[in-house]
Amino acid sequence: MIKILFVCTHNACRSVLAEVTANRLGAGRITAASAGSAPAGRVHPLTLNYLSSRNIATEGLKSQGMDEFEDFAPDLVITVCDRAAGEACPLWLGDTAKAHWGLPDPSHAGLEGDDALEQAFDAVVDVLQRRIQALLDANGDSLLGDSLQALAAQVAEQEPYRE
Template sequence: MPPTPSDRPSVLFVCVHNAGRSQMAAGFLRHLGAGRVDVLSAGSVPGDRVNPVAVAAMREVGIDIAGQAPRVLTAEAVRASDVVVTMGCGDACPVFPGKRYLDWRLDDPAGRDIDAVRPIRDEIERRTRTLLGELLP
């Protein structure tokens, strides 16, 4: 029987535009977590769409993030999350006691071609798999 929402860990991925790194990480965690983790993503200054090169890079590994949209970071999203993973959002991410914060320093895929985005994607996958292993031992 699948866990109820209150039984699942929740993770919020945050980057500046919520158009590349955080969307790829959320896509990986949704896919790999298979409904066992609640996944959110947001940006401190959300873009108007998900980076098409990030979409293409994720499609190469069988994950479709084309239907996602950048969302603004809210204090409510942070409060609702057990783990907050920041990716270059700086001081824009609110900090609340009792939350686990991780800062993943990753290159920004904005303005890069697919060959430059693939290694970023692969590193995000590696880190997401490690996080999932910690959340669901």
């Protein structure tokens, strides 16, 4: 079993979608959580609406900071937004494997109408599913350290974001 912490600046949309997707796909092989470098304090309502519309439970989802996960001891930290990629991680992460899976924020498509919003969320979740499945297919849950970090980076290159 591998523990993955998905990080986004506000922990309101992309990192939450990644957490939910990883826990669903990796049941028994992945335990995922999400955090923010500057948490918004709430999950974006559009994210909750999207998940609920697909009959995915949203209870217990919340926006929280990285420091709240020291006891979680992740094997891999994946940043999913460009701003979080360059930010310093807490000291307790030490040599934890890290990767960047940059994705656009689908909640910003809400200004373009319902169809655009749904398509934006679908596109982000589709790429997350492909990347997480690729990790599982390559037995990433049995790797640690540099090997896990290299695999996570390779997965992002092989499964690009497509609109």
